[in-house]
Amino acid sequence: MIRSTCFPVLFRVLRRFFSEVRTDVRECASKPDLTQEASLYVHWPYCLRRCSYCNFNKYIPKENKDNIMTECLQRETETLLQLSQVSCITSVFFGGGTPSLADPSTISAVLETVSKQASLSDQAEVTLEVNPTPAGKMKLEEFHLAGANRFSIGVQSLRDKDLRSLGRDHSSHEALQTIEEARRLCPGRVSVDVMFGLPKQTAESWEKQLSELLTVCDDHVSLYQLTLERGTQLFKQVQSGGVSMPAEEVTAEMYQHARETLHQHGFVQYEVSNFARNNSESRHNLSYWRGKQYIGVGPGAHGRFVPLGEGVVAREARTQTLEPDVWIREVQQMGHGTRRRIQLGRLDLLEEVLVMGMRMTDGISHKHWELFCPQMNLHEVFGESMRVQELLLGGQLILDDRGLRCSWNGLGLLDSILPTLLAELQGHRCRQLKKYPDLQWRL
Incomplete structure (x- = not known):
């Protein structure tokens, strides 16, 4: 599942793509190499408790429905x-x-x-999100034998007081034990999730925690920067004045320090929130950021793919029914619980390619952009803009023979750069449609 980045504004832009109803629908021509492959996301909706900061689609079960949930998945x-x-x-991700x-x-x-139903290579990446409790740790070997070859562990913090304030149900010691066991089973294929910008967290305490994490990860x-979401317990605590959050300049300092420290320890930043060494990038998440198809299964899951022959060949944004019991009933009756289907128009698709692609440090190559927009290259769309030129001259953006990407400093400002790029894309498309009303863009 795509999580928030460390930039609140960027998170809101991304969230729009997963929730907003689209009305600008156009017919698009299909491209075989974009439609024959897909990644698969599988959503398990149940939790034992709800964390104080979380607004994900999750539920506390009143009874055990594991068997029926498995059958419906x-x-x-x-x-x-x-x-x-x-x-x-190409990859499977079990999230929740x-x-x-x-x-x-x-x-x-x-x-x-x-x-x-489809080819699943022996080399396919199969990731399972793990809550680092004793129960989760004990089942790791069974999950590995069942087919999971990569673990994503929600450590969040190595400070017990932070974990308590977040409503987590594990301790730092349990998290360390889970990491150790996961590394034993899948060496080189264990990801650790950690949050910064937590209540009362300081730059100094964050630096100390990061150093400790690097000895065990x-x-x-x-x-991930902690983002306050309306309706959560933490949001209410902050609004009432009972809990204080670090200032924006402090969280910015935390992020920059983490980037530099991870780089010093051999990690390469390949996306705004993700760092890897020894070629251990998440292939599943890369498929999102590269604009490839993905199929979402389970309550509240999202997908982007071209459905079988209904006249118009176009990629659809699909959302499955949120509430598990209702979703189960729909799957039993119809074979699926798709609640909403929206054909993506030309601009919709290019906006997603732009927003997702610019999250990566490699940005968007000319070849990749041409797959979706062969009539107009990156230089034509963005290179002539005065606002983009300011970003290029200021060193935040780079547009060259490789493509369009953020600089090291620019990546930390992506939330302020993206609105400019999106506005330029929208304006350029409007001008082109006026000039060439029969213009066709690819899927």
Whole structure:
């Protein structure tokens, strides 16, 4: 699942793509190499408790429905794979919720369903999000035997007082034990999630915690700035004055220090929130950022793919029903719980390619942009803009023979750069449609 980056404004821009109804629908021509492959996201909606900061689609179950949930995940996977006609699933990601609460047989059952419908290579990345509790740690080996070959561990903090304020149900000691066991099972394929900008956190305490993390982590680290979300317990505590948050300049200092420290320890930043060494980048998340198809299965999951023959060949944004019991009923009745389908128009698709692509340190190559917009290259769309020229001259953006990307300093300002790029893309497209009303853009 795509999580927030460390930039609140960018998070709001991204969230729009997963929630906003689109009305500008155009017919697009398909491109075989964009439609034959996809990644698969599987959402397990249940948690034992709700963290104070979390507004994800998760539920506290009143009764055990693991068996029926597994059956429905299998059936929806089968239905959507048939509908998408993809011939190859390149990666699978089990997120939530707390998927490590599921029985390991759920993982093997879904993977078996995938293998029956499409090619799933022995080299395919299969990631499972893990809550680092004793129960989660004990099941790691079973999950590995079931097919998970990569673990993403929600450590969040190595300070027990921080974990308590976040409403987490694990301790720092339990997190360290889980990391150790995961590394034993999947060396080089363990990711650690850690948050900064926590209540009362200082730059000094963050630096100390980061140093400690680097002594135990594997080859992948994801950094997320804590974002206050309306309706959460933490939001109410901050609004009432009961809890204080670090100032923006302090969180900016935390982020820059983390980037520099991770770089010194051999980690390469390949996306605004993600760092890897020894070629341990998340292939699944890279497929999102590179604008590839993905299929979302489970309550509240999102997907982007071209459905089987309904006249218009266009990529759709699909959202599954949020509430698990309702979703189960719909899957049993129809084979899937798709609640909303929206055909993505030309501008919609290019906006997503731009927003997702600019998150990566490599940015958007000319070849990649041409897959979606062969008529107008990056220089034509962005190079002639005065506002973009200011960013280029100021050293925040780079537009050269490789493509369009942020500089090291610019990546830390991405939330303020993206609105400029989006406005320029929208304005350029309007001008081109007036000039060439029959202009066709690819899927």
